[in-house]
Amino acid sequence: MKVLFATLLLVTLVLTSLIHSTMAHSPGEGYCGKKCAVRCSKAGVKDRCLKYCGICCNECKCVPSGTYGNKHECPCYRDKKNSKGHPKCP
Numbered sequence: 001m002k003v004l005f006a007t008l009l010l011v012t013l014v015l016t017s018l019i020h021s022t023m024a025h026s027p028g029e030g031y032c033g034k035k036c037a038v039r040c041s042k043a044g045v046k047d048r049c050l051k052y053c054g055i056c057c058n059e060c061k062c063v064p065s066g067t068y069g070n071k072h073e074c075p076c077y078r079d080k081k082n083s084k085g086h087p088k089c090p
Helices: 002-024 027-039 046-060 075-079
Strands: none
Touching (some): 027 046, 046 075
């Protein structure tokens, strides 16, 4: 019974560690969140900017530096268009 409990505890610790390390390195929250916060810091409609920046960052895995322009740094981000043919990414 003690061996079963110890094994179960060890497996739980290993799985928790794997899940935590996977989430810590995903570009979704950490990388994109920080980059988009900088990108949208001067936006008039910040929540919309953060939404579309997050979508573009998750798809492209990059965000141009600064609050405006510099889209040449990330061609995928630059080339995304909405249904009307306008730039999708802020």
